[in-house]
Amino acid sequence: xxxxxxxxxxxxxxxxxxxxxxxxxxxxxxxxxxxxxxxxxxxxxxxxxxxxxxxxxxxxxxxxxxxxxxxxxxxxxxxxxxxxxxxxxxxxxxxxxxxxxxxxxxxxxxxxxxxxxxxxxxxxxxxxxxxxxxxxxxxxxxxxxxxxxxxxxxxxxxxxxxxxxxxxxxxxxxxxxxxxxxxxxxxxxxxxxxxxxxxxxxxxxxxxxxxxxxxxxxxxxxxxxxxxxxxx
Amino acid sequence: xxxxxxxxxxxxxxxxxxxxxxxxxxxxxxxxxxxxxxxxxxxxxxxxxxxxxxxxxxxxxxxxxxxxxxxxxxxxxxxxxxxxxxxxxxxxxxxxxxxxxxxxxxxxxxxxxxxxxxxxxxxxxxxxxxxxxxxxxxxxxxxxxxxxxxxxxxxxxxxxxxxxxxxxxxxxxxxxxxxxxxxxxxxxxxxxxxxxxxxxxxxxxxxxxxxxxxxxxxxxxxxxxxxxxxxx
DNA sequence: AGGTGTGAAAGTATTCACAGCG
DNA sequence: CGCTGTGAATACTTTCACACCT
Numbered sequence: 001x002x003x004x005x006x007x008x009x010x011x012x013x014x015x016x017x018x019x020x021x022x023x024x025x026x027x028x029x030x031x032x033x034x035x036x037x038x039x040x041x042x043x044x045x046x047x048x049x050x051x052x053x054x055x056x057x058x059x060x061x062x063x064x065x066x067x068x069x070x071x072x073x074x075x076x077x078x079x080x081x082x083x084x085x086x087x088x089x090x091x092x093x094x095x096x097x098x099x100x101x102x103x104x105x106x107x108x109x110x111x112x113x114x115x116x117x118x119x120x121x122x123x124x125x126x127x128x129x130x131x132x133x134x135x136x137x138x139x140x141x142x143x144x145x146x147x148x149x150x151x152x153x154x155x156x157x158x159x160x161x162x163x164x165x166x167x168x169x170x171x172x173x174x175x176x177x178x179x180x181x182x183x184x185x186x187x188x189x190x191x192x193x194x195x196x197x198x199x200x201x202x203x204x205x206x207x208x209x210x211x212x213x214x215x216x217x218x219x220x221x222x223x224x225x226x227x228x229x230x231x232x
Numbered sequence: 233x234x235x236x237x238x239x240x241x242x243x244x245x246x247x248x249x250x251x252x253x254x255x256x257x258x259x260x261x262x263x264x265x266x267x268x269x270x271x272x273x274x275x276x277x278x279x280x281x282x283x284x285x286x287x288x289x290x291x292x293x294x295x296x297x298x299x300x301x302x303x304x305x306x307x308x309x310x311x312x313x314x315x316x317x318x319x320x321x322x323x324x325x326x327x328x329x330x331x332x333x334x335x336x337x338x339x340x341x342x343x344x345x346x347x348x349x350x351x352x353x354x355x356x357x358x359x360x361x362x363x364x365x366x367x368x369x370x371x372x373x374x375x376x377x378x379x380x381x382x383x384x385x386x387x388x389x390x391x392x393x394x395x396x397x398x399x400x401x402x403x404x405x406x407x408x409x410x411x412x413x414x415x416x417x418x419x420x421x422x423x424x425x426x427x428x429x430x431x432x433x434x435x436x437x438x439x440x441x442x443x444x445x446x447x448x449x450x451x452x453x454x455x456x457x458x459x460x461x462x463x464x
Numbered sequence: 465a466g467g468t469g470t471g472a473a474a475g476t477a478t479t480c481a482c483a484g485c486g
Numbered sequence: 487c488g489c490t491g492t493g494a495a496t497a498c499t500t501t502c503a504c505a506c507c508t
Contacts, residue, residue, distance in 0.1 A: 207254065
């Protein structure tokens with residue numbers, strides 16, 4: 001549908017940029033649903049909650065996909081960002097730990113708006129095993145290796161209690177799962193080459209508390225965010 | 233006159249440091265449970281998944297709480313970090329959206345290991361209202377203002393579908409809640425001075441996919457990415 | 465000796481501001 | 487003319503390496 005990209009792009013995309021691409025992608029997909037064809041950096045930046053210079057710089061790392069005087073073609077950008085993020089292929093995901101959180105994840109429809117397929121749900125609790133969650137039968141954790149191999153799982157999600165997380169991580173790593181999303185409140189130890197991302201609810205709360213306290217302390221002073229300085 | 237007597241300590245702790253303090257705190261609390269009295273920067277750094285230079289620099293922003301040749305006193309550091317993060321006071325939290333995720337959050341025992349109190353659960357679904365979740369009765373979202381005021385809520389958690397998130401955020405802001413933790417996959421628009429943090433499951437997955445793809449593509453090159461880090 | 469605290473250097477990220485293309 | 491793409495300036499973060507304290 002869209003002609004082949006000119007050349008393998010520069011692969012040195014800054015980490016900070018990578019972290020924002022999904023946000024841009026989501027904003028663009030929303031625009032696409034509203035049949036918007038093109039958009040300026042200014043408008044897209046506003047939708048994504050960043051400033052336009054940052055957005056343009058970010059996109060410039062993917063290539064020159066805009067048109068001066070006009071903006072970006074929504075559909076084309078969606079495609080380019082999706083490709084860059086690896087969403088043009090499907091990733092199989094296994095979720096371990098089917099408590100409230102695991103269930104929430106399994107049921108999270110918008111899981112990537114395509115690109116991700118939840119292939120297996122596993123739990124250690126025998127009363128959990130066999131139950132149907134989000135249209136999938138929960139398997140026993142003992143079958144993790146089997147589940148990973150049979151489904152070509154390449155991303156593992158850990159939603160177990162803290163005490164089991166490292167063990168599950170080890171097993172993921174052993175069967176070759178090199179991308180792990182960890183919701184358990186522990187620091188996982190993994191060998192070089194394995195990519196772990198952590199989502200930690202209480203850490204986020206604590207960061208909020210820090211800023212809230214500062215707001216209260218300094219009171220009438222720092223408005224939570226530093227004010228811009230003048231120069232020039 | 234250049235002297236500045238009033239300020240006891242520099243309050244300008246770098247954001248990157250703030251984001252790591254909760255991780256250190258958790259590691260220290262684990263040590264405390266094992267009756268460890270003192271710890272070196274090297275060992276604490278390993279437990280927290282960072283390098284020791286970074287840890288020392290981070291802690292140096294709080295003050296000079298270590299002893300040269302010895303290390304840090306665990307209990308004292310726990311106290312200092314807790315105080316810095318504002319955990320020596322209690323923060324009341326309201327959760328809006330009691331689906332699987334909201335329930336998971338409500339039941340998350342380790343919610344801050346003290347410091348946070350879940351004061352109200354709210355939902356728009358009438359069949360949900362009145363149910364008991366994690367020992368609390370779910371209230372109707374219409375009573376948000378009441379719930380916030382009666383319980384002195386200062387942190388709001390949004391676990392609703394994307395479509396309702398902005399509306400809920402507006403109402404939080406209007407009753408004076410200036411700290412929001414958003415799990416809905418949308419960019420919230422809030423006035424200056426309101427602090428929003430976002431946790432987005434599919435964004436995390438997409439970042440993992442990016443690195444996984446790079447690993448597959450470039451192959452034999454980039455060693456994936458550093459592990460054990462989170463990003464905000 | 466042993467390990468913290470910290471300037472200085474190196475590496476990243478953000479913002480500015482404007483040349484130049486469509 | 488408007489808006490992208492980008493060098494240059496600025497700001498922030500991490501890492502190094504060692505003086506200095508216990």
